[in-house]
Amino acid sequence: MTDVSITDIARAAGVSPSTVSRALAGHERISAERRAEIQALAHQMGYRPCQVARSLVTGQTRTLGVVVTDITDPFVAEVLTGAEVAARAAGYTLLFASSHRDPEREIEAAALLAGRQVDGMLVISSRGDSRYCDLHRRNTPAGKGLPVVLVNNDQSGPQVHSVRMDNRAGARAAVAYLRSLGHARIAFLAGPEGGRSSEERLQGCRDEMEASGCPRESCLVLPGRGQLEDGAAAVAVLRQIAAVTRPTAILCYNDLAAMGLLAAAHQVAWQVPRDLSIVGYDNIPLSAFTIPALTTVHQPTQKLGRLAVDSCLAALVGTPIPDAVLTGELIIRDSASAPRAAG
Amino acid sequence: MTDVSITDIARAAGVSPSTVSRALAGHERISAERRAEIQALAHQMGYRPCQVARSLVTGQTRTLGVVVTDITDPFVAEVLTGAEVAARAAGYTLLFASSHRDPEREIEAAALLAGRQVDGMLVISSRGDSRYCDLHRRNTPAGKGLPVVLVNNDQSGPQVHSVRMDNRAGARAAVAYLRSLGHARIAFLAGPEGGRSSEERLQGCRDEMEASGCPRESCLVLPGRGQLEDGAAAVAVLRQIAAVTRPTAILCYNDLAAMGLLAAAHQVAWQVPRDLSIVGYDNIPLSAFTIPALTTVHQPTQKLGRLAVDSCLAALVGTPIPDAVLTGELIIRDSASAPRAAG
DNA sequence: TTGAAAGCGCTACCAT
C-alpha cells in the first residue's frame, strides 16, 4: 500500500522492524543515536506510515465522522470550520457526509460513517431521532461504544452528547429588544419542523411575550424551513392580514430566512425597518452586509464546532465532559426599529 | 475492532472464514443456499465489515480526500455538495480538510489526506502550486500514483487533472452585456492573487473591451480576495476618482464580493444600478435575494463537483477522461442597467 | 464448492 514500508527501512538500516517502529514512534527506550539514524533514513527514503495498517492494530482510526444537514447553510459551514480546526489540532481527520436535510438520509449517513470505523461522530444540526442510540453501541477501541455528539439537538442519552445554544434565552433577548422598541405584535418565522432549536426559540418568544405583559399565544407563528425561500411565503401570509392587526416585527429562525424576508418585503415595497422590523438568528458573516444590515442573535458557531470535537474526544478517552450550553448575544444593527405607528 | 468478525460467523455457521468472505462478497462460486444461509446469519449477528482490514488487503480505502480553501464560501460549499453526492453514489466517502485560504496549509492538508491513504484527491478552488505533482507519485493500489483533480485551477500534469470553468468566456459575456448597456468605463474587482480564475476572468474582461472597441487596458482592476470585505475597499478607491472618469460598472470576481460592494455602495448612498452597475460571478443561491437582485454569471457548481469526482474515479481505474471545461451563463437580474449619463 | 494458509503493514508483547 505504501511504496516504502517499515520493513524496507529495517532492511536498509540493518535492524528489525520492531526497532524501526519504536524509533519512529519515539515510544520505547531506544538509543538516541539509533533513533536519529533511523528517523533520518526513514525521512530520506520518503517513508510515510500506512495509517490503515496502524488502525488495524491499534483499533482506532483517528478519524471523526461528521454528518451535516446541508453544508450550503452558512451556519453549518461555520460550525464545520470550527470542528475541522479542533479536530486537526488533535490529530484527527474528518470523514464527511451530508443528509441533504433529509432525516432518513441523516441516519443512513451516520451508519455509513460508523461502518467506516470512525472513532466518534458529530452531527451538525441533527434532525434525526433517537436512533443514534443504536450507533453508540458500536465497537470502539475500549469497547466503550461510539461517542456521538449532536450539535443543536440534544437527544442526550448514553454516549450521545450534545453541544447546543440556549435558544430560549436568545429568542427572549431578541423579543425583549423588539418589545422595548414598542412592538406589540410580533411574529416568529419558524425553522424546520421537528427541529428542536426552532421549537425552543418559539418558546423563548412566548416566554418573553408573556413576561412583558402580552398574551403568551399572541406570537404569530409562520411556517418555514430556515431557508431563503421562506421569506416570500411569510410575506404572502402577512399581506392577508389587515394592517392594524398585522405583526410589526418578525423574529426569524435564522439569518437566511431573514434575508429571504428582506428580499420579499422589498418586492412588495415594504420598507425595513419602517414597515416591518426583522430580526435574524445566527449572525452569519453575510448578515452584516445586507441592506439594511441585519439585527440578529449571534451564535458562537466556530466555538460550537470546537466544543463538539472536544466533547467527542473527551468521551473517547473515557472522561466525558458535561454537555455544553452556550449563550447567544443580540447584535443590534439596522433591520429593526420602533414600529411606524405605535400600537 | 468490530464486535462480530467474519471468523465469528464462520464458527457459528460451521464453515471456514474464506467461505464466509466469499458468501458475503457474492464473489466466487458458492452454493446459493450456503450463501443465503451465511448472509442471513451475518445479518442476524449484526455483522459489519471492518473497512480498515479490508483496505489493508485490497489496497484501497474507497475514500477520496477533499481539500477546500474555505467551506464558508458558498461556491465551495456547493461544489462540495455535488462532490459528496457523486462520491457517495460510487461508494466513496470524503475525507475533509480545509486550508483556510492559506496556500501553505493547502499543501499541508493535501499531504495529510494523502497520508491517510485516500484513493484520490479533490482540491476545490486550489491556490496551491505545482507541488501537487509530488502527490500524484504516491502509491496507489495499482501503483499508478494518487489521482489529483483540481477544481478551478488547471495545474495540469501527470495524474493531475482539472475540472474548470471557461472563465474567460464567462467574463466576456458579462462585459459584453455591460457594453451593450452602454458602459464604457468598466472595472474588475479581482479575486485572490495568484488565483487562476481571477486571472482568466480579467483576461476575458480585456478581451471583450478590446473586441468592442475600447483599449484593452481600459479596464480598471481593483484588488480583492473574493470576500464580502472587498466591497468597502473598492468603493473607497472608486470615490477617489472624479465622477467623469469613474467606472460606471464593475464585474466582481464573485457574488460574495458583489454583495459586499452592494452594501458598501449603499453606505455612501450610491444607488445600484443607477449610480453603479454591478455584476457578480457564481450565481450562488443568495444572489437572487440581494437588493437589488444580482446580475451574475452562473456557474454549474454542483455539476463541477460531480465532474471532479467522476474524473478522479476515472483516473483511478486507469481510464482518465479529458479535463472538463464547463461554460457559464449570464443571469440577468437587476443590479446592472444603462449608465446614468451616457458616456 | 470449500478449506488452509499466506500476507497486507504495523504495533506490542515477550524474550534476550
Place this chain on the structure above:
DNA sequence: ATGGTAGCGCTTTCAA
C-alpha cells in the same frame, strides 16, 4: 536496547 513473533480482520491464492 533490540529482535522475534503474534496477530489485528480481511481477501485471495492454491489445494482438495
